[in-house]
Amino acid sequence: MPRISEQRRAAQRQRILDAAMASFEKAGPDGASMQDIIAESGMSAGAIYRYFDSKEAIIEAVATERHEHEKALLADAMTVGFPDGLRQFMNAYFDWVADPAEAQRRRVAVHIWARAQHDERLRQIVTEGLAPLKDVASVLADAPLPAGVDPDMFARVLLAVIQGFLLQRSWEPDLDPQKYRDTVNSLLHLLNRS
Amino acid sequence: MPRISEQRRAAQRQRILDAAMASFEKAGPDGASMQDIIAESGMSAGAIYRYFDSKEAIIEAVATERHEHEKALLADAMTVGFPDGLRQFMNAYFDWVADPAEAQRRRVAVHIWARAQHDERLRQIVTEGLAPLKDVASVLADAPLPAGVDPDMFARVLLAVIQGFLLQRSWEPDLDPQKYRDTVNSLLHLLNRS
Amino acid sequence: MPRISEQRRAAQRQRILDAAMASFEKAGPDGASMQDIIAESGMSAGAIYRYFDSKEAIIEAVATERHEHEKALLADAMTVGFPDGLRQFMNAYFDWVADPAEAQRRRVAVHIWARAQHDERLRQIVTEGLAPLKDVASVLADAPLPAGVDPDMFARVLLAVIQGFLLQRSWEPDLDPQKYRDTVNSLLHLLNRS
Amino acid sequence: MPRISEQRRAAQRQRILDAAMASFEKAGPDGASMQDIIAESGMSAGAIYRYFDSKEAIIEAVATERHEHEKALLADAMTVGFPDGLRQFMNAYFDWVADPAEAQRRRVAVHIWARAQHDERLRQIVTEGLAPLKDVASVLADAPLPAGVDPDMFARVLLAVIQGFLLQRSWEPDLDPQKYRDTVNSLLHLLNRS
DNA sequence: TATGAATGAGCGTTCATTCAT
DNA sequence: TATGAATGAACGCTCATTCAT
Structure with missing residues (x-):
C-alpha cells in the first residue's frame, strides 16, 4: 500500500515550503509564481496541491x-x-x-x-x-x-x-x-x- | 511646445498617484490592478500611460x-x-x-x-x-x-x-x-x- | 473616442455567440474549451471577456x-x-x-x-x-x-x-x-x- | 486464472457504475470528476482502472x-x-x-x-x-x-x-x-x- | 491485487500594456 | 490628446491517468 509515511509526508511538505521560501525571497509572494515554486521544489503542480490547497495556504x-x-x-x-x-x-x-x-x-x-x-x-x-x-x-x-x-x-x-x-x-x-x-x-x- | 500647461500636467499626475495610493492601501501594489487605479482615478488607461511608463513607475x-x-x-x-x-x-x-x-x-x-x-x-x-x-x-x-x-x-x-x-x-x-x-x-x- | 458603437458591440457579441455555437455543436459546452471559442471567433481571450463574464455566461x-x-x-x-x-x-x-x-x-x-x-x-x-x-x-x-x-x-x-x-x-x-x-x-x- | 471470482468482479464493476450514476446525476458526466466517482465508490483510483479503461468507458x-x-x-x-x-x-x-x-x-x-x-x-x-x-x-x-x-x-x-x-x-x-x-x-x- | 501519490497538459481567466480611432 | 477595445502571455489550479510500492 503506497500510502506514504507521516515522515515522508512531512518531508514533502517541507520541500514545498523551502521552495516557496526560496521563491518568495527572490520576488516576494506575489512576484513568485506557482511555476517558480514547482520548478524550485522539483515537484509537479499536481503533487504540490496534494499538500496545500492553494498558493495562499502556502504563504500562510x-x-x-x-x-x-x-x-x-x-x-x-x-x-x-x-x-x-x-x-x-x-x-x-x-x-x-x-x-x-x-x-x-x-x-x-x-x-x-x-x-x-x-x-x-x-x-x-x-x-x-x-x-x-x-x-x-x-x-x-x-x-x-x-x-x-x-x-x-x-x-x-x-x-x-x-x-x-x-x-x-x-x-x-x-x-x-x-x-x-x-x-x-x-x-x-x-x-x-x- | 507643451499642449497642456505644466500645472495641469502636475495635477493629472497627482490624481493618478492619489488613485494609486488608494488602490495600494486596499490590496498592496501587487493586489491592485491597473484597472483599479484607472477606475479610482476616473481616467482612461491610455491617459495614465501618458504620465507614467508603467505600473512600476507609478509605484516608484x-x-x-x-x-x-x-x-x-x-x-x-x-x-x-x-x-x-x-x-x-x-x-x-x-x-x-x-x-x-x-x-x-x-x-x-x-x-x-x-x-x-x-x-x-x-x-x-x-x-x-x-x-x-x-x-x-x-x-x-x-x-x-x-x-x-x-x-x-x-x-x-x-x-x-x-x-x-x-x-x-x-x-x-x-x-x-x-x-x-x-x-x-x-x-x-x-x-x-x- | 474609440468607444465602439452599439452596433459594433452587438456584432462582436454575436461573433462570440456564433463561435460558441459552432464549438458547442462539435463537442458540447464542456467538451469545447475557451481556446476553441477564441480560435473559432478569431478574437483574443481578453476581448471575449469584455463581452461575457465567463464561459458559463456564454452558455447562458x-x-x-x-x-x-x-x-x-x-x-x-x-x-x-x-x-x-x-x-x-x-x-x-x-x-x-x-x-x-x-x-x-x-x-x-x-x-x-x-x-x-x-x-x-x-x-x-x-x-x-x-x-x-x-x-x-x-x-x-x-x-x-x-x-x-x-x-x-x-x-x-x-x-x-x-x-x-x-x-x-x-x-x-x-x-x-x-x-x-x-x-x-x-x-x-x-x-x-x- | 482469474484471481478473483467472476462474481466478485461483476460486483465491483457494479459498484463503480452505481457510483458513476450517482456522480453523473449530480453534475453530469463532464461535471463529475474521476475523484468524485472514486470517493462515491469507496474504491481507489487504481482499482477502478482495473475494471474500466477510462472515464469514457464508464460512461459507455x-x-x-x-x-x-x-x-x-x-x-x-x-x-x-x-x-x-x-x-x-x-x-x-x-x-x-x-x-x-x-x-x-x-x-x-x-x-x-x-x-x-x-x-x-x-x-x-x-x-x-x-x-x-x-x-x-x-x-x-x-x-x-x-x-x-x-x-x-x-x-x-x-x-x-x-x-x-x-x-x-x-x-x-x-x-x-x-x-x-x-x-x-x-x-x-x-x-x-x- | 490494490493503493493513492504523482504527473503534467490543459483548463478558465486576468492582466499590464498598446494603438486605431 | 484622450479613449477604451484589443492583445496574448501568464496566472493559479484541476484533471484523467499511471505506476512504484
Missing part, C-alpha cells in the same frame, strides 16, 4: 513556520527575571537577526508583514506571533522601571528595535549587527542605574 | 512622494542641537504616525519596504529616504552619549522605534500612539541624567 | 438566444384559434426542426437541456422558454377536446412530439422530417372527427 | 446498462398485438418515467442523449436502444391505422411522447406523470374509434 504555512520558529526561540529566554530575562530575550532575537542562515526567512518576513495588512488570516498569524510580548511585559511589570515607562509599551519598544533593524538591514545588508546590538545593550544598561 | 513615484514628504517633515527638526533637536525629530515622526489622515500612506509604506528588497530602484528611493539619519547622527556625535553608544547606531535605533511601531499598529490599529510615545520619551529622558 | 447567452428565437417563432402562430392555431404552432416548430440552417442550434439545444438539470440559471431560461405552452393550453381549453384530455397536458404532448423527434434526429440525421410531420398531422386530424 | 457502460434495462423492460410488452401490446409498451415506459427509484437513471439519460451526438460509440449504444421501435412498428403495421399514419413514424411519435415528458419533468420535477399518462391514453383511444 510559511508565515506560521516563521512564527513557530520565533516562539521556540524565545520560549526559554523568558524563564529568568529582570534584567537577565530581558537581555536573553534581546539576545535571542539579535542572534536570529545576525545569523546568515536566516537571511532568507528575514527577507520573507517583511513580505508577510506587508501582506498581513490585508489578509485577515495572515494578520492573525502575525499578531499571534507577537505573543512573547505579553511575557516580556509581565516580567517588566515586576521590574523597577523609570517613571512614565509602561511595561507593555516598553516591550513593544524592544520589539520595534529588532523589527526596525531587520528592516534597515534588508535594504542595507552591510549594516553591522554587532555594532547595533552593542548600542542597544548600552542603552539598556541605563535602566539598571535608574 | 508613490515611494518617492512618500520620502519627499518625510524629508520635508524632518528638515526643520534638525535645526536645533541635542537634546531638543532629537526630541523634535521624534515628535515629527510620532505626529505622522498618529495622524489619521496619514494612515493610507503608512500602510502603503510597508508594501514599499517589502518591495524595496527586490526592486533596485525602489531600494535606492527607500535608502535615500533614510538620509535624515545622517543629520541625527551628526547631532548625536556632539552630544554626551553614554559609553558604548554609537551615534550612527543610536540614530538607527530611534528610526527603528518608529518603524516598528508603525508596523505593529498596521496589524493592531487600536494600539495607542500616545502611550507608546510617552514611554519612548520617558526612556529618552534617561539620557539626560547619564 | 446561447440558451437565451435559442429561446428568444423560439418565442419569436411561435408568437404569431398563437394568433388564431383551434384548430388552425394548433396547426400553425406545430408547423412553426416542424419548419425549424427540418431547416438545415438550424441544425447547429438543434444539436446545441440538447446540451442545454442536459445542463439545465443542474444549472439553476439555465433551468430558468429553459423553463421560461416553455412559456408558449401556456398559450397553446389556453387555446385548447376552448376547444372540443375528447374526454380525459387535459389542455395543459395535451400542450405538453405536442411539445414532446417535437422534442422527441429533435432528439431522435440528432442521432439519426437521415430521419425524414416530412414523413414524421405527415404522421403527426394525420393523428391530429383524428381530433376534428371526435 | 452506464449508457449500455440503461439500454439493457430498457430492452428488458419492453421485451414482454411486445408479445401481444394491437392495440394491447401498444398500451403495454406505453405503460411499461410510463411506469419507468413515474418510478421515483429511477429518477437518477432518467436524469443521467438526458446527458447520455446529449453526448451521443458527438460520441460515435455512445450514439451506437443509444440507437441500438431504439430497437424496440422496430417491434412496435411491426405490430402497428398489421393494425388498422388512420390514413397517412406511417407505422414506423407512429412508433417514433410514441417514443417522442415519452422522451419529451422525461425531459420536461427533468426541469419541472412536480409535473404529474399520471395526468400526462391519462391524456396520452385518452388520445390513443381515438385510434380505436377510427
